[in-house]
Amino acid sequence: MKPKLQGKKQRWREWFWVAVFALLAWFLLQSVWSLVAKQRLTEKEETLAQGELAELLARKAELEKKIDSLETKRGVEAVLREKFPVALPGEKVINIVSDESLEIIAPKARAPWWQKLAEIVSFWQK
Numbered sequence: 001m002k003p004k005l006q007g008k009k010q011r012w013r014e015w016f017w018v019a020v021f022a023l024l025a026w027f028l029l030q031s032v033w034s035l036v037a038k039q040r041l042t043e044k045e046e047t048l049a050q051g052e053l054a055e056l057l058a059r060k061a062e063l064e065k066k067i068d069s070l071e072t073k074r075g076v077e078a079v080l081r082e083k084f085p086v087a088l089p090g091e092k093v094i095n096i097v098s099d100e101s102l103e104i105i106a107p108k109a110r111a112p113w114w115q116k117l118a119e120i121v122s123f124w125q126k
Contacts, residue, residue, distance in 0.1 A: 069075035085093045
């Protein structure tokens with residue numbers, strides 16, 4: 001009877017170690033999967049950050065160009081003339097209004113005589 005017990009104990013030990021290694025493998029796989037997910041997230045964020053950096057560098061270049069133009073007398077004069085209606089002595093300021101800003105008002109159609117009469121009567125009822 002001892003050999004059977006030895007065989008059963010041996011199988012239990014084998015299954016125990018299989019379970020321990022399976023749990024260990026499960027935790028390792030979970031850790032690796034978590035790292036892969038974090039890496040993907042980091043790559044996405046890096047791509048977004050690089051896009052923002054490119055936009056900011058372009059904006060910086062544009063602002064530096066404006067600053068350089070404002071350091072000259074001609075640049076300051078151009079900005080002043082653009083923003084405010086100013087002129088040097090001997091010059092005249094002309095404001096040109098674009099057609100887009102004008103509203104076209106269509107003439108009102110004449111109302112029939114009976115509609116005018118109805119308006120007058122309704123005015124007295126109020």
